[in-house]
Amino acid sequence: MRQKFSIAKRLLAATAAVLVVAGAAVAADDVVVNPRAPERYTVQKGDTLWGIAGKFLKDPWRWPDIWRLNRDQIRNPHWIYPGDVVVLDRTGGPGGGAEGVPRLTIERPMVRLSPGVRVSPLASEAIPSIPSGDIEPYLTEPLITGPEGLANAAEIIAGKDKRVVRGQNDVVYVTGIDPGRGELWFIYRPGRTLASPQTGEVLGYEQRFLGTARIERFAEVSTARIAGAREEIQVGDRLVPAPREQILNYVPHPPQRSVSGQIIAAGPNSSEIGRGWVVTLDKGARDGLDVGSVLAIYRVVAPIADPRPSKEPDRIVQLMEVTKFVQPDRFVQVPDERTGLVFVFRVFDRVAYGLVLNTTDPVDIGDWVRQP
Numbered sequence: 001m002r003q004k005f006s007i008a009k010r011l012l013a014a015t016a017a018v019l020v021v022a023g024a025a026v027a028a029d030d031v032v033v034n035p036r037a038p039e040r041y042t043v044q045k046g047d048t049l050w051g052i053a054g055k056f057l058k059d060p061w062r063w064p065d066i067w068r069l070n071r072d073q074i075r076n077p078h079w080i081y082p083g084d085v086v087v088l089d090r091t092g093g094p095g096g097g098a099e100g101v102p103r104l105t106i107e108r109p110m111v112r113l114s115p116g117v118r119v120s121p122l123a124s125e126a127i128p129s130i131p132s133g134d135i136e137p138y139l140t141e142p143l144i145t146g147p148e149g150l151a152n153a154a155e156i157i158a159g160k161d162k163r164v165v166r167g168q169n170d171v172v173y174v175t176g177i178d179p180g181r182g183e184l185w186f187i188y189r190p191g192r193t194l195a196s197p198q199t200g201e202v203l204g205y206e207q208r209f210l211g212t213a214r215i216e217r218f219a220e221v222s223t224a225r226i227a228g229a230r231e232e233i234q235v236g237d238r239l240v241p242a243p244r245e246q247i248l249n250y251v252p253h254p255p256q257r258s259v260s261g262q263i264i265a266a267g268p269n270s271s272e273i274g275r276g277w278v279v280t281l282d283k284g285a286r287d288g289l290d291v292g293s294v295l296a297i298y299r300v301v302a303p304i305a306d307p308r309p310s311k312e313p314d315r316i317v318q319l320m321e322v323t324k325f326v327q328p329d330r331f332v333q334v335p336d337e338r339t340g341l342v343f344v345f346r347v348f349d350r351v352a353y354g355l356v357l358n359t360t361d362p363v364d365i366g367d368w369v370r371q372p
Helices: 049-056 060-067 071-075
Strands: 002-005 040-042 085-089 103-108 117-120 143-145 154-159 171-175 184-195 202-217 221-229 238-241 260-265 278-281 294-299 315-319 322-326 337-347 352-357 368-370
Touching: 040 049, 049 060, 049 085, 060 103, 143 184, 154 221, 171 202, 184 221, 184 260, 278 337
Parallel strands: none
Antiparallel strands: 002 117, 040 085, 085 103, 143 202, 154 171, 154 238, 171 221, 184 202, 184 238, 202 221, 260 278, 260 368, 278 352, 294 337, 294 368, 315 322, 337 352
């Protein structure tokens, strides 16, 4: 916990904070409240924004509407912490828009310690958007580059001994290390080329994450110890500074504009995907995706032969010296089947990574993603 001192606001220290963001009114039939929604819910440790949204709304991605959040607030939402009480107001309340439009508020008791002293939670204690345990590495490790790859990045040029491969706790020598970028570095090697399934156009070059290294001595040729290794590490592998840890607190929301893309990759040797899997999409920032975007997953159903009697005339088919009259093949088109939702949590220019949520059927590479 962190203390903030404010003499001018001491009278507010014991007041319950009600965090309501006013915005444009939403039509009452736009947002459907979950029939089992509680009137009040106390946020627990381990909760997520997605999980809480599902308690109150039939469609969790409508979370911004019921809070009246604008685009900036979606990217930098009010923190929600364990112990906060989420309150559902089914009438809309004063200033909440049309009568009957639901809205949510937070009641956050402020504990008085002494005059002019109040307590605010740390950002690190806020609940995340989605469960981060299984995807935590993907929040920082995926790296997409152009065709140049990591040609200008730091490079392992030798090991401490003559072995070909290296692993955890081994010492290596690295050139190109900038002391100002910190001690912890990520190790990469060129990986998959990601291309559009429709056009074959290259969307980016995935750099395969191998492990981490900690710099023990900075110099023109720096000394590094491999802190962790997911794969065998070799001379020629590249290093980039480890990015700062991030808290995934972006509000789940539909994309900024219409999106129609496909799942182009999943984990290694994966062909069938289920809930909790990380997938790669062929759309990115230039297509309107940002962190927190929610997309629906659709499976294309092949046309089905129509068994109903046809009113079309028979076709004449000549087979050798035999003439036959046959009915032409007829097919009916079946609408695409929705099989789940995907929450986008890491975005590059033309590629994005997402977590599969709420599946009803297995998801396949090649399935489509669109507005929910």
